[in-house]
Amino acid sequence: MATTNDLKNGMVLNLDGQLWSVVWFQHHKPGKGGAVVRTKLKNIESGKTVDKTFNADVKVDVANVDKRSMQYLYNDGTSYVFMDTTTYDQIEVDPDLVGEASNFLLENQEAVVATNEGRVLYVELPASVELLVDHTDPGLQGDRSTGGTKPATLETGAEIQVPLFVTTGEKLKVDTRDGRYLGRAN
DSSP: OEEGGGOOTTOEEEETTEEEEEEEEEEEOOSSSOOEEEEEEEETTTOOEEEEEEETTOEEOBOOOEEEEEEEEEEOSSOEEEEETTTOOEEEEOHHHHGGGGGGOOTTOEEEEEEETTEEEEEEOOSEEEEEEEEEOOOOGGGGGGTOEEEEEETTSOEEEEETTOOTTOEEEEETTTOOEEEEOO
8 A cells, every 4th residue: 555645657556446557647736725646547458548636645555566577489379478587487468468569579589577466467568679571662763862661561470661771681670669660770
């Protein structure tokens, strides 16, 4: 248990049996009345964001979220299998929980897996990953000055937009949050 005065960004609260992550908070002391804490909370399971105001010094239940660095091993067709790199324990993660991260997930890649009371909450990839271009059409000679883009299929099967100079077989840096091309990998 903690009070609303102890809130921090990223803290996970258990409110009415649901887990909510604190996205933003602000202590507010109006001219009349008691102080309040305004928050923006994101539901961990549904992704829904709500604004909620608490009175100051109200007790809230803080959920124990265990975030561990794990290695992605393989997809067995029904779930993604991750291994804890310190204990070598393996866990299976439902494809719905992996979500869009599956577009940038390679075998033996590190990811953060968050659990609460043995239940997997979400999988978090690094901000960017390096992936090979599996296929892309050649850029047209006259198009290079316009700074246009073309589709490219990555080794994971994901399709992203890349500049016209990118060729098949190149290693690219890709943003895992929105699938943007960040540049060529060194």
